[in-house]
Amino acid sequence: MVFLWPSLLWLLLILxxxxxxxxxxxxxxxxxxxxYPGLALVRQALGSRAQWRRHLPPLLFLLGLAALLLAAARPLAVLKLPSEQQTIILAxxxxxxxxxxxxxxxxxxxxQNAAxxxxxxxxxxxxxxxxxxxGTAQLAQLPTQSHDELLKAIDSFQLQRGTAxxxxxxxxxxTLFPDAGIDIAALGGRQAMRVLPMDQVTRPEPEQKTFTPVAPGSYRSAAIIMLTDGQRTTGVxxxxxxxxxxxxxxxxxxxxxxxxxxxxIGFEGWSMRVRLDEDTLKAVALRTNAEYFHAATAQDLRKVYETLSSRISVETKETEVTALMALAGAALMLLAGALSVWWFGRVL
Structure with a gap:
């Protein structure tokens, strides 16, 4: 655990x-x-049970105060939290x-079943x-939260020639960056494709914005999952x-x-051997700071998607836990006061 304001840890010397x-x-x-011998006789009559009761509320109060002092230093902890990714594109x-x-x-x-x-x-x-x-690529379904629409889009797939x-x-x-300068209509093949650099994209604004690359994998709002079985034969x-x-x-x-x-396999009068180009798929994942998965069976494919679901839905990251620490400290101090009032009729 690290702290944003470590200098405040000196306050722990109060403990x-x-x-x-x-x-x-x-x-x-x-x-x-x-x-006053009379008081000693009363305490002896109460026995050891009263002894631990006497010390428990102060101990809880001390622990609560320690938690509050740690919260003042703004602690950071590595936690598993719901992912910030709001959009996923299945290619x-x-x-x-x-x-x-x-x-x-x-x-x-x-x-289709695994997706x-x-x-x-x-x-x-x-x-x-x-x-x-x-041989070409097209958007079968715009990003949506409607599972029914997504299932219909996946069920409507039709086989075609080529692998782009x-x-x-x-x-x-x-789809994720509509203003990125990618001409979707021209993505029918390598020769027809037009992808303009960001500094050449025509924009309605008076001044054009200069594109600055970011660190791979740093965009937390979206991710792409590409599923394929063959080698690239055309396109980009x-x-x-x-x-x-x-x-x-x-x-x-x-x-x-x-x-x-x-x-x-045979397809539309053609006979071909279809091999999995693992090297390229691994390189794509590596370049984008993602992961490659191999699915040789239907069961493997289901497990891959289960793994991807858990990876994308939940992420491990360093998060400030000041509020949780303060809540724990306040709860301990309230418990100490409540026990003291219950057992002794006074606060500590």
Whole structure:
């Protein structure tokens, strides 16, 4: 535990002085009892039970005072608290390779089921958006708190050719930052894509704002979860998209679906081997200060989303606990006074 105002900890020196004062009062009372033998006989009749009762209220009062003095120094503690992230974008792969059956019943169905279970576990105040990407990327559902709308969007996925993982990240970023200069309509392919630097974005304001990158993972209001099973075949370089996310502090959690060795599948007259590009997914997560998860089975995928739900809903951070410390101190002092009045008819 650390303190914002550590200089006030010198006030704790009051405590040993109070202990010495209490011991002096006890000694004084003992001398008085010897001077009046009748008082000594009464105390002996009460027995040891009255002895601990006599000392408990002062002890509670001392502990309460110590808590209040610590609160004055404004303590900080590492606690698990509800996350500040209010928006999550699910970027989900709907390329033809998602029909592979190495994840039962197939990759797409397993991903849909796991994503729906993930949404149901999130707190109601968290908004979720859905991006579907294959050869192109599109916003399937604007960020919303309506779970029914999100489930409908996920159930409406249709398989397409190509895998543009970078486009999925860019559309997710464009949803989170509408003024970032990302032309969603032009994200149909690498050649058609137009992503302007922030200092070149046309704005209605008289003066343009200069974009300043922030630390990766420092943006606490949103996060992106990208689920894919294949290698990028078209569109934006995923590492370029990851750099855009990192510069804005957005974490991109990546989930790899399927087996690393891949599987040969047929789709619209094409035959292809679909392999999981773990190296790129790990690099994307690393660059954005997030994590990579591998899901080789439907059960693995469900566990991944359960883990992500707990990571995103709750975060561990250093928080000031002055109010809690002051509340504990006040409660102890009130308890000390109440016990003293109950047992002895006076306050301490």
């Amino acid at each position: 040993p002085l109070l202990v010495l004062l209490y011991l002096w009062l006890l000694r004084r009372r003992k001398v008085q009892a010897l001077a 989900m792969d709907v390329s033809g390779s998602m029909r592979a059956t190495d994840v039962e019943p197939d990759r797409l169905t397993a991903a 729906k279970a993930f949404i149901k576990e999130l707190p109601r105040h968290v908004r979720v958006g859905v991006v579907a990407f294959a 993982t970078g486009n999925g990240i860019m559309v997710a970023l464009a 370089d995923p590492m370029e998209a990851a750099q855009w996310a990192a510069d804005r502090g957005v974490r991109v959690y990546t989930v790899g679906v399927g087996t690393v060795q891949g599987e040969v």
